[in-house]
Amino acid sequence: MATNKTALLLAVLCLFLVSEIGMLMVEAQVQRPGPPKAQCGSATDCGPKCASRCSKSWKPEMCLQTCTACCNTCEGCVPAGPTASKEVCPCYAKYKKGRCP
Incomplete structure (x- = not known):
């Protein structure tokens, strides 16, 4: 029992x-949460977008410089945040002149 x-x-x-x-x-x-979205807009918005993208970089000045160049070339498209995948911005991922952060 x-x-x-x-x-x-x-x-x-x-x-x-x-x-x-x-x-x-x-x-x-x-x-x-889903994957971060790309921050697209005008090329004049590159400063804040790249500041966010380079916030955890160990070389922030160089990161900001290359990110701004990529952003201007890609018409303001920058992957959101410091760890977002570059594939959310096809132009950013395929940029060949320099490595986009």
Whole structure:
């Protein structure tokens, strides 16, 4: 009799644990942010965009200089933030004259 109660209690606890894990996985998927969008606009906006792009650079002056050149060439398109993928701005990713940060 005690074994049946223990087995039933263990089964209920396992079901509770599985449902809790499932709910945590759903929450994690809902709260996951999407990839950053490109900051496109006019070439006159390159300063703030490149400041954001180069905010974590270990050589900020050089980063700002090359980013501004890339931004002007690419009509104001700069990947958002310091870690965004260059592929969000095709011109920025394909720029061959120098390496865009």
